[in-house]
Amino acid sequence: MATKMQMKTNVIRYGVAATTGLFCLAQAGNASAEVSDADFNALKSAVQQLGEEVQSLRQTNQIETQTHQADLQQIQELRSKLAETQQTAVEAKQKSDAVAEVQSQPPERAPIDEATVNHNFMMLGDAEFQYDKSSGQNGTFLLADFAPIFVYRGGDNILYEAGFDTFLGNNAPSSAGASTSFQLSFAQLDYVVNDYVTFVAGDMLLPLGTYSERSAGWLNKFPDNPLAVDALIPGTGVGTQLRGAIPLGQSGQFINYSVYGVNGESSADGTGNARALDLGGNVGQLSNGGIASLNGSPSGGGRLGYFVPFKPHYDLEVGVSGMAGQWDNTLDMVQSHVWSAGVLDAALHLGPNFEANGEYILTRYGSGDQGEVTQQGLFVQAGYRLAGLNLELPAINNIELVARYDAVHDGLNPRVERYTAGFIYYITNTLLFEGDYEFLHSPDPTQVDHMVLQLSYGF
Amino acid sequence: MKQIKFNRFSVPAGLAGVISAAWITSLAWLPAHADPPIAGTASTNSVAAAAPAATAVAASESHHLTGAELYSIHCNRCHPERYPTERTGAQWKTIMLHMQVRANIPVQQSKLILKYLQDNSGR
Numbered sequence: 001m002a003t004k005m006q007m008k009t010n011v012i013r014y015g016v017a018a019t020t021g022l023f024c025l026a027q028a029g030n031a032s033a034e035v036s037d038a039d040f041n042a043l044k045s046a047v048q049q050l051g052e053e054v055q056s057l058r059q060t061n062q063i064e065t066q067t068h069q070a071d072l073q074q075i076q077e078l079r080s081k082l083a084e085t086q087q088t089a090v091e092a093k094q095k096s097d098a099v100a101e102v103q104s105q106p107p108e109r110a111p112i113d114e115a116t117v118n119h120n121f122m123m124l125g126d127a128e129f130q131y132d133k134s135s136g137q138n139g140t141f142l143l144a145d146f147a148p149i150f151v152y153r154g155g156d157n158i159l160y161e162a163g164f165d166t167f168l169g170n171n172a173p174s175s176a177g178a179s180t181s182f183q184l185s186f187a188q189l190d191y192v193v194n195d196y197v198t199f200v201a202g203d204m205l206l207p208l209g210t211y212s213e214r215s216a217g218w219l220n221k222f223p224d225n226p227l228a229v230d231a232l233i234p235g236t237g238v239g240t241q242l243r244g245a246i247p248l249g250q251s252g253q254f255i256n257y258s259v260y261g262v263n264g265e266s267s268a269d270g271t272g273n274a275r276a277l278d279l280g281g282n283v284g285q286l287s288n289g290g291i292a293s294l295n296g297s298p299s300g301g302g303r304l305g306y307f308v309p310f311k312p313h314y315d316l317e318v319g320v321s322g323m324a325g326q327w328d329n330t331l332d333m334v335q336s337h338v339w340s341a342g343v344l345d346a347a348l349h350l351g352p353n354f355e356a357n358g359e360y361i362l363t364r365y366g367s368g369d370q371g372e373v374t375q376q377g378l379f380v381q382a383g384y385r386l387a388g389l390n391l392e393l394p395a396i397n398n399i400e401l402v403a404r405y406d407a408v409h410d411g412l413n414p415r416v417e418r419y420t421a422g423f424i425y426y427i428t429n430t431l432l433f434e435g436d437y438e439f440l441h442s443p444d445p446t447q448v449d450h451m452v453l454q455l456s457y458g459f
Numbered sequence: 460m461k462q463i464k465f466n467r468f469s470v471p472a473g474l475a476g477v478i479s480a481a482w483i484t485s486l487a488w489l490p491a492h493a494d495p496p497i498a499g500t501a502s503t504n505s506v507a508a509a510a511p512a513a514t515a516v517a518a519s520e521s522h523h524l525t526g527a528e529l530y531s532i533h534c535n536r537c538h539p540e541r542y543p544t545e546r547t548g549a550q551w552k553t554i555m556l557h558m559q560v561r562a563n564i565p566v567q568q569s570k571l572i573l574k575y576l577q578d579n580s581g582r
Contacts, residue, residue: 120549120550120552120553121553122550122553122554124554124557151553151554151557153552153553153556156552156556157556159556159557159560161557190556190560192556192559192560194566195565195566195567196566198559198560200560205561213561214537214561214562218538219537243560244563244566245563245564245565245566246565247565247567247568250522250523251522252524252529252532252568254563254565254568256563258563305563307563309532312528312531312532313531313532313535315532315536317536347536349535349536352535426539429539429540429541429542430539430541458538
C-alpha cells in the first residue's frame with residue numbers, strides 16, 4: 001500500500017512539472033513572438049485540462065489517504081485482538097497446568113466413617129488343606145481346616161476376639177460317613193488400660209513361650225506343631241491376665257510382660273495318676289452342668305521378654321516364662337499334686353531372608369503312682385528365603401527353605417525326636433504351598449516318617 | 460470355713476504376683492495413651508517434661524523410629540508383611556489393636572504403625 005501511495009505522489013509531481021514546463025515554453029514563445037488566439041486557447045485548454053487532472057489526482061490521493069488511515073486503524077485493531085488472544089491463550093495454559101497439577105495429586109482421602117471408628121467387626125484367620133503320605137500307608141488327602149478369628153473392636157481400647165477350628169474326620173470305626181468338629185480355640189476380651197497395661201479375660205492363649213500365641217497355620221512354617229508344645233504345655237487357660245510392653249529409649253527396644261491367673265490343669269479321671277494329667281480341660285463348666293474348678297487352687301504364671309531391633313529385619317527377642325498350680329482334682333491342698341512349667345524362648349531375624357527361633361520347655365509334676373515326673377522338650381527351626389541369593393529368578397525368589405529339629409521326653413515314655421526338612425513356595429504373601437518330609441525316631445509304631453504337602457491361606 | 464493351705468510353689472508365685480501387681484499399679488498412674496513421640500520434638504509425656512533440659516535435648520537429637528520403620532521391624536516377625544492397601548483405615552485400627560496385644564507391641568509404636576498403615580491404606 002505504501003508503494004501505491006508513492007506512485008500516485010510521483011504522478012502528481014510529474015503533472016505539476018509538465019504544466020510548469022508548458023507554461024515556461026509559453027512564456028518563451030511570447031518572448032520570441034506574438035501568440036495567436038488559437039494557440040493561446042489551445043494552451044489555455046491544455047492548462048485547464050492539466051489543472052483538472054491535478055484536481056482529480058488530489059481527490060484520488062485524499063481518498064487513498066483515507067483508505068490508508070482506515071487500513072492502519074484496522075491493523076491496530078487486529079494487533080490489539082491478537083494481543084488479547086495471546087493473553088487468553090496464556091491464561092488458558094495456566095489454568096490447564098493448574099488443573100493438571102491438581103489431577104496429578106492423589107485424591108483427598110475421605111474421612112473414615114465415624115461408625116467404623118467407634119467399632120469395627122472383622123474376620124481374620126487361616127485355612128489349611130493337606131496331603132499326607134506316611135511310610136507304609138496309603139497317601140491321603142487330609143485336613144480341611146478352617147480357622148476363623150472373629151474380631152470385634154469397640155472404640156479405641158476394647159477388643160473381643162474368638163478363634164475357632166473346624167476339622168473333618170472319619171466317623172468312628174465301623175461307622176459310615178464323616179464328622180466335623182467345631183471347637184473354640186480361644187475367646188478373650190482385651191482392654192487397653194493405658195500405654196503400659198492391657199487387661200485380658202476369658203479363654204486366653206497362654207504366653208508360655210511365644211509359639212502358642214503366634215502359631216496359626218499360615219504363620220507356622222511347618223504343617224504341624226512342635227512335639228513338645230503339643231505334649232507338655234497348655235495352649236489356653238480360662239482366667240484373667242495383665243500384660244503390656246514398655247519401650248526402652250527411642251531405638252525400638254522394649255520389654256514385655258504378662259502375669260495371669262487361670263483355672264489351670266486338672267485330672268482327666270479325677271485321680272492323681274501321672275497319665276491322667278489334663279492340660280486343657282479345667283474350664284469352669286462341668287460336664288454335669290455344675291460350675292466349679294476341678295481342683296482347689298488356681299494356677300498362676302507369667303512371661304518376661306526383651307526385644308531389640310538392630311535395624312529393620314534384624315532383631316532378637318528372648319523371653320522366659322513359667323506357670324505353676326495344682327493339677328489333680330482333689331480339693332485337699334495337702335494331698336494335691338503340683339504341676340509347674342518353665343519355658344525359654346528366642347527368635348532371631350538376620351535380614352529379610354533369614355530367621356530362626358526355638359523354645360526349651362521343662363515341666364514337673366507330682367503324681368500318686370509315678371512320683372515326681374520330669375518332662376522336657378525343645379524345638380529349633382530356621383528358614384532361608386532364596387531371594388537372598390539375588391538370582392533374579394521369580395520362581396526361585398518365592399521359595400523359602402525350612403528345617404526343624406524337635407524332641408520331647410514326657411517322663412513316662414521314651415524320648416521322641418523328629419527332623420523336618422522342607423520348603424515354602426509363596427504364591428502370594430498370604431497363600432503358601434508347603435512341602436515337608438519328617439524323619440521320626442519314636443518307639444511308637446504309629447509314629448513313622450511321612451511327607452506332608454500343605455496349602456495354607458491367611459486372611 | 461474352708462481352710463486354705465499353700466503348697467511350696469504358691470509362696471514364690473504369690474510374691475511374684477504381688478510385686479508385679481504393685482509395679483503395674485504404679486504404671487497405671489502414668490498418663491493414659493500418651494501421644495507417640497514425633498521426630499525432632501520433645502515428648503509430651505509429663506515425665507519427659509519434668510526431665511532436665513539436657514536430657515530433653517539428647518532425646519530430641521536421637522533418632523525416632525518412623526511408622527514405616529516400625530512396620531518393617533514388627534510386621535514380618537511372624538508372617539509375611541501385609542500391604543497397607545489390603546485394608547481400610549478402620550480395619551487397620553482393629554488389626555493393630557489385635558496385633559498390639561498378640562505380639563506385645565508397645566502402644567506408642569503401635570500408634571505410629573497404625574498411622575503409617577492408614578496413610579497408605581486402601582481407602
